[in-house]
Amino acid sequence: MSGLEKHSLTLRGHRTSVTLEPEFWRAFRDIAVERGIAINALAAEIDEGRTGNLASAIRVFVLNRYRG
Numbered sequence: 001m002s003g004l005e006k007h008s009l010t011l012r013g014h015r016t017s018v019t020l021e022p023e024f025w026r027a028f029r030d031i032a033v034e035r036g037i038a039i040n041a042l043a044a045e046i047d048e049g050r051t052g053n054l055a056s057a058i059r060v061f062v063l064n065r066y067r068g
Contacts, residue, residue, distance in 0.1 A: 011040065
């Protein structure tokens with residue numbers, strides 16, 4: 001596994017940065033492409049339903065997508 005990467009996202013007009021492993025970024029982008037939406041839109045969907053921090057919520061989302 002590689003080091004962490006920080007990327008900026010825009011969620012409903014607000015900029016935020018998220019730090020994830022490159023492998024999670026690739027999987028997250030792949031899911032957005034499969035769904036035909038922008039990565040910012042997918043992050044906003046996840047952000048609406050999260051209880052913890054956004055990076056953790058994205059990791060759990062990706063994990064659940066590939067487990068199910």
